[in-house]
Amino acid sequence: MILARKYRPKKLNEVIGQPTVVQTLGNALTSKKLHHAYLFAGQLGAGKTSVARILAASENCSATDDVLHPCGNCELCRAVFAGTHTDVSEIDAASNAGKVEQVRELKNSANYAPMDGAKSKYYILDEAHRMSPAAEESLLKLLEEPPKRVRFILCTTEYQHMRSTIQSRCQVHEFKKIYWREIARHLEMVAKQEKLNCQPEALNLCAKIADGSMRDGLQHLEKLINFAGGQELTGKLAQEVFGTASDLVFYSLIGEIAKEGAPDATTGYKIINDLLVSGMGANQILEGISEVLRNILIGVSASACGDLILVAEEAKSRLKELLRLFKPKMQALLGVMEGLAKVRMAVEQGQTLDIALQMWFLQSIFKFQKGG
Numbered sequence: 001m002i003l004a005r006k007y008r009p010k011k012l013n014e015v016i017g018q019p020t021v022v023q024t025l026g027n028a029l030t031s032k033k034l035h036h037a038y039l040f041a042g043q044l045g046a047g048k049t050s051v052a053r054i055l056a057a058s059e060n061c062s063a064t065d066d067v068l069h070p071c072g073n074c075e076l077c078r079a080v081f082a083g084t085h086t087d088v089s090e091i092d093a094a095s096n097a098g099k100v101e102q103v104r105e106l107k108n109s110a111n112y113a114p115m116d117g118a119k120s121k122y123y124i125l126d127e128a129h130r131m132s133p134a135a136e137e138s139l140l141k142l143l144e145e146p147p148k149r150v151r152f153i154l155c156t157t158e159y160q161h162m163r164s165t166i167q168s169r170c171q172v173h174e175f176k177k178i179y180w181r182e183i184a185r186h187l188e189m190v191a192k193q194e195k196l197n198c199q200p201e202a203l204n205l206c207a208k209i210a211d212g213s214m215r216d217g218l219q220h221l222e223k224l225i226n227f228a229g230g231q232e233l234t235g236k237l238a239q240e241v242f243g244t245a246s247d248l249v250f251y252s253l254i255g256e257i258a259k260e261g262a263p264d265a266t267t268g269y270k271i272i273n274d275l276l277v278s279g280m281g282a283n284q285i286l287e288g289i290s291e292v293l294r295n296i297l298i299g300v301s302a303s304a305c306g307d308l309i310l311v312a313e314e315a316k317s318r319l320k321e322l323l324r325l326f327k328p329k330m331q332a333l334l335g336v337m338e339g340l341a342k343v344r345m346a347v348e349q350g351q352t353l354d355i356a357l358q359m360w361f362l363q364s365i366f367k368f369q370k371g372g
């Protein structure tokens with residue numbers, strides 16, 4: 001976690017991969033038109049909490065009036081970025097504010113003016129979708145009649161599970177998955193600052209398997225540094241630690257079939273498209289997909305399967321998640337595998353791989369949804 005913490009952005013212009021969010025909030029800051037409640041939605045590691053802290057520091061920094069460039073060094077800035085400033089509370093909604101008494105307490109404290117030199121008080125609620133209904137009710141009242149000089153920033157990985165009444169009281173910002181090249185570029189900068197001896201291939205792999213999360217990218221780099229123990233960080237070494245990026249792509253594709261919630265083929269089609277243009281041959285692609293399915297099949301049907309499955313360290317957590325999703329759906333899994341065998345035949349008979357794969361993917365989603 002050291003690199004992830006050290007290289008956390010401290011100004012809006014240091015935030016990577018979220019241009020729309022940065023521009024909108026930057027304009028609000030310079031025109032002094034910040035909203036009293038924000039809802040930041042997006043996956044872990046996309047920068048929601050960082051941006052929340054940046055807003056708090058930008059508005060409150062005691063060393064400069066330049067709202068786009070908080071100094072990052074005054075007492076207030078430092079406390080905000082360390083998460084210890086009394087006027088900038090960070091609450092894990094799952095554990096604390098989840099209970100209604102705690103939101104009531106928050107309601108009381110929100111009515112007091114900032115104590116420690118801040119112009120506005122901030123309440124940053126992480127995992128906001130996990131609040132209890134009673135706590136949501138309390139928060140809603142607070143959002144309807146917001147106290148003066150208080151801002152709420154609700155962060156959530158599951159926007160669809162937030163109550164619509166709360167959504168509608170907040171200005172919503174969607175944090176996108178960060179494109180791997182942007183993550184790689186940032187890792188390059190970090191490597192330079194840390195004077196690391198490394199090959200671009202190693203950084204690219206760290207970025208590719210980060211699945212759009214800057215924090216994951218930095219953590220991968222750190223893991224690699226620890227593994228290398230002072231040696232050069234080579235692409236080969238990275239592959240030893242993480243497996244190849246393509247392995248993980250196949251896990252992501254199967255993950256899209258088993259995704260919880262309403263069926264949506266968008267990401268799956270994109271992954272298929274990436275595979276097709278990656279230079280991999282049809283055989284390699286089909287083999288990669290079958291291997292993941294085979295691993296799942298063994299995992300859900302054999303009680304002790306440690307020796308039967310060979311997966312790189314990084315793929316293990318993905319496999320575990322897929323096992324959980326497929327366990328109650330053996331029939332669907334077999335159907336997905338049969339479907340893939342048909343793709344192979346169709347391709348051998350001259351059908352193009354892209355159409356065959358897309359059809360298979362779509363049918364697989366329906367098979368999984370039907371379950372059994």
Ligand SMILES: [Zn+2]
Nearest residue numbers: 061071074077
């Ligand atoms: Zn400052």
